[in-house]
Amino acid sequence: MAVDMFMKIDGIDGESTDDQHKGWIELVSISHGVTQPTSGASGTGGRTGGRADFEPFTAMKEIDKGTPDLNIKCAKGEHIPKIEVHLCEAAGDKHIFMKYTMENIIVQAVMPTCSKGDIKPIETVSFAYGKIKWEYTELGQDGKPGGSTDRTWNLETNKQD
Template sequence: MKLSRTQKILAGIACLALYSIPLATINGAFDIFMKTDGSGIPDGESDGGSFPEYKGWIEIDSFSVGGSAPFAIGSIGGGGGDGKVSLTSMNVTMPVGQTSPGFFNNLTTGKFVAEIKLFMRTPNSSTEFMRIYMKNVFVESMSWSGVAGGDDKPFQSMSLAYQAVKVEYVTFDIKTNAEIDTFSAEWDLASNTATYPTK
């Protein structure tokens, strides 16, 4: 079966998104950092540790995102799946922090975040093996939960809707940590095209 260019792109987004979900449940397998741009939300509380480039980012505990593109078997060869993609909102969990009131303000006022970046790296390394970019992001829902007497801060859960998304997966040399290649896919829900707005 020969897939159209759009179907290949959608398949790439779906595969990378689904690939990220089980990884996010592996404790200590990798670190997740999130950054907001152009939103009025203050910087996160990460000190970056040995990697100052992450200073001011938000440390994320887990995330999930995905999509679907229903395909009618009878339309094989005719591009039956083109333009019918449905992408889920990005769900994230993290400890409460100084960014929490800012996200809550965006939820209550409907203000959008110009761009949110979600980067994943291997432990004790600045090697980013996966990057997710989201453009024009709205806080759809938000909640806090916690248990008194515990050692951890209360948790914050959010659902983030977006206009466009871009996914990058980076392969690298295990010995040198040098990047080998970058595979990417993108989709704009507003224009229903395989693009990612620059503004």
């Protein structure tokens, strides 16, 4: 399935003209990860885990009208209350099958990249966050949305909400 991705950042407008995501930022790619550091086997034979490491949420996008604001927020270390990212089917009814919602965010980095001959420069933006919610909606064989599952992790309390 081909995928379209959109991001809404509180206080920063994008240029999307998509019916469901007007004014959002269109994304080229995203990456995000959670890892659990473990030690070798303990005296009881089991591995021990620690506090999970949450990688920054990184989005690649074309440079757009939100670029100056992202750079200023990064430079000032200003908090962003909320960011939403939607992953949608690229064709048909464009059902949203994955949502990421982050709260208490700081822009960690804004890194533009441009090469000779590029149609439009892109930039990679990394976000550190205090809370993240993952919400997945199943899409049936007919492409219609089914049941959904969501989970939230609060990095500030190191607990599931």
